[in-house]
Amino acid sequence: MNTNEFNQWIDKVSGEASAYVPDIESLTQMGNALFNTPPLSRSTEPPALTVPGAEVSHSRPATGSSYPSTIPLPCEAELKALFTPNQYRAPAHISLSDSDHSGHPPWESSFYFLDEGIAPERHDRAAQIPAAHPPFDIHAIRRDFPILQEHVNGHSLVWLDNAATTQKPQAVIDRLTYFYTHENSNIHRAAHELAARATDAYEESRNKVRQFLNAASTDEIIFLRGTTEAINLVAQSWGRQHISAGDEIIITWLEHHANIVPWQMLCNETGARLRVVPVDEDGQVLLEEYQKLLNSHTRLVAFSQVSNALGTITPARQMVEMAHRVGARVLVDGAQSVSHMRVDVQQLDCDWFVFSGHKVFGPTGIGVLYGKTELLNDTQPWQGGGNMIQDVTFEKTAYHGAPARFEAGTGNIADAVGLGAAIDYVERIGLENISRYEHELMTYATGCLKSIAGLRLIGTAPDKAGVLSFTLKDFSTEEVGTALNREGIAVRAGHHCAQPILRRFGVESTVRPSLAFYNTYTDIDRLAAAIDRIRGKKNAF
Incomplete structure (x- = not known):
């Protein structure tokens, strides 16, 4: 088959089958044969796709690598440019973010966005909703999530349980495999090569979280098991240190149990009082009632940025500002917000912000507590052990500053690295x-x-x-x-x-x-x- 015959075949398929979704792997194989390009192998790390004629640079293991440092990939990229799944053909110009040309590690994939207003697949009931912005290629994105190809009870899977957990892109799965294959070690405590690799990967992910939240410093980012553990850390460390009888903690009716029970426990232990902000018939926080609850006894306000049960987006910045006026500290639960909207903790000015990795396309068992540096360093640790100490004698212990003082023992290293890969994925889509x-x-x-x-x-x-x-x-x-x-x-x-x-x-x-x-x-x-x-x-x- 020559080039003209191949293009004619593409035109024939796209013209005759309006709902046809081509197998990109088959197209790639045909293109490889056509352009005499060696096929890709999944046994080595898959390089990121790029535009025809470009090369992709890799980070790779110091020894034992079986793949070249740069691999030209004209075929798959060119085929994607020629043909977009479903009945839509991509415009002549395919736009990629600048980062796609900068040489990413092999687990990072490229994302193709349409520069022209070609709408995604819609049925009659959606026809009346105009697209205000050029859409990204939903079909290309779905191919990044292997589990979306699953069948359940003879039907293709429709995953609409994202508030409970999100699915993982191949980039995250590959990153976890790469860590356990090339970097697995405990961190911070050894002079050997794998410890250095693991430590670098772990701390690099901490910095990715810092950038993701726009925190001022990596010292403000603590890795934990998830949102629940992060809230409990604040309740059991800062709370025990600063909450006493007669103090008041304010939450809202919208809260997940994880943002209710720890504060109830603290109130029962200290004699503090838990107060609740009501919501209206639509599920919106009643700000005038919230204002009435705030007073000189208010020590802490804790609320969700997005309700997990209703989806309500709360006026977080306004609520933080109102609490700070009476001298209260504020914790924002971002478990349901980080995958849907841009979060800027400096702009929010919250004292703590918490979220879970598995809610933002990352692994389970990893989460984040953001806290202002001076607040964290003024808070006593809630767990003791290795890694969080400067010096130990039988008489006394000196603790590290944040974040180490809150990361006792061996943490979930691999999944912290996987969270970094998930953040990379989300950021590259935008x-x-x-x-x-x-x-x-x-x-x-x-x-x-x-x-x-x-x-x-x-x-x-x-x-x-x-x-x-x-x-x-x-x-x-x-x-x-x-x-x-x-x-x-x-x-x-x-x-x-x-x-x-x-x-x-x-x-x-x-x-x-x-x-x-x-x-x-x-x-x-x-x-x-x-x-x-x-x-x-x-x-x-």
Whole structure:
């Protein structure tokens, strides 16, 4: 097959099959044969894609490497430029971020964005929603997530349980494999090569988190198991040190149990009082009521930036400022916000910010506590052991400053490195691009669900991110969740570790589809159609 015949074949396929999704691997093999380029092997680290004719530089092991330092990849990139999955052909110019040309390690993949207004796949119900910005290639992104190719009960998987955990791109999976293959060691305590590699990788990830949150220093970034452990650290270290009888801690009705129970425990232990900010019928914080609760006894305010049960986005910056006026410290729970919006802790001016890696496409078992440097260094450690000490005698111990003073023992090194890879992935797509796409998807999904008879949305704030909680008349949430699972659609059905806010709306549980940037309009259509079928079966009896 010559070049002209190959291009004719592409035109024939794209013209005859409007819903055809080509196998990029097959196209690549044909292109390799056409352009006489050696095929890629997954047995070595896969290089990042680049534009035709460009070369990719790699970081690689000091010894034992079996792949060259630069690999030209004209074929796969050129094929992607020639043909975009589904019926859309990419415009002549493919835009890549500048970082794609700078030589990334092999686990970092490239992302292709369309410069022209070619809309992603949509069905009739989405046709009325115009795209305000050029979209990124959703199909290319979905190919980065191997688990999205899974089938459940004979159906292709629709993953709408992102508020519980997000799926992992191949870049993160590869980075974990690379760590255990080439870098695995304990950190900070040895002179050998693998310790140096592991330490460098771990601390590099800490710096990536610093940049991701726009913290002032890496000393303000502490690695822990997740959001829950981070909140408990603040409660058990700073809280025990600074909260006493007569003091008040303020939370909101929107909180996850992880941002309720630790403060209850602290209040029970110290004699402090827990006070709760109410929400309106849409699930929005009532700021005038919050203002009434703030007083000279307020020592701490803790609230979620995005509600995990309703998706409500709280006015975080305003709430922090109001708390600081009365001298209170503020903890912001960012578990549900970091994957949907840009977070700037310096702009927020919060005293602590917490999130979990698995909520932002990283591994489980790793999370982050951001805290202002002077605050962390004025706080007593909550766990003792190795790595967090300067000097130990039988009489006394001198502790390191932050962050080491809060990272006793051997931490989750590999998954901290994996979190760094997840942040790289998200940053290269761009949180602004993600937010725009998800906003359109949320608008579309809200319209679809509202049109279903008997469906009640729980949480209708105009400013929402990611979450669509609902109940369906005459059905338990477990029935709906089980029925959706039979069609390969994964949602959460239950109380979502947020019983107080659900009871505020008179329910004990909801069905909770939750979105990420790899979800599509087709996913929403399948969800809505499945709910219609569930209703139809009940009505048939």
